[in-house]
Amino acid sequence: MRYKRILLKLSGESLMGSGQYGIDPNRLKQYTEEIRAVKEEDVEIAIVIGGGNIFRGVQAEASGIERVQGDYMGMLATVINGMALQSALESAGLYTRLMSGIKMEQVCEPFIRRRAIRHLEKGRIVIFGAGIGNPYFTTDSTASLRAIEIQADVVLKGTRVDGVYTADPEKDPTATRYQELSFQEAYEKNLSIMDMTAFTLCQENNLPIIVFDMNKPGNLLNIMKGETAGTLIK
């Protein structure tokens, strides 16, 4: 395996699968299999999951909900997704802990850095819910920050495309994929990999990012073996 401790970022939207909103059980099952395959190789896995399938802070303003209130709603949405993922992983016989950036003790543990590391060392999959716990941030920033805090070797950003392209591959058929990029190049070319806060945190802390296709069966394991490329930003 290329890395010993990883932080996997999954978007909330990807959990919708073919649906319009909410959680697609088939997608949840598929992700569970992907994660289990990597866990079986003794990799330490932390996961940050988004909430876009349920609620996004920026949407809120349009519906008359104040931005900060909306952001908290978005954070709660990530806890719902985290709970779903936790259940799915546990049904598959994996050991997990859900840690939240907002205290909600009846539901999950509060995020305590040392404790998170301990869980990982004991082989538990740690899911970080409720983002950072502050408004005006995203789950991408949460992924970068938590990865640095737990000293992960890499952020694996699972998307529905197999890497970073010269243009949007869903719109432009001539777009080509980058194998590898430096942070500087990605910045200069204005490639949208993560929001700037998330991106800068990784850059300043020398934390590599791999963008890869999470929806292709077997891909997460292949990325870990170095058999599938994706795009590496370092």
Ligand code: UDP
């Ligand atoms: N959010 C926040 N602070 C955080 C993480 C998330 O305020 O630290 C809110 C923000 O409103 C965001 C929403 O939670 O829109 C859901 O997360 P995100 O949009 O990043 O999810 P994804 O796009 O990955 O599904």
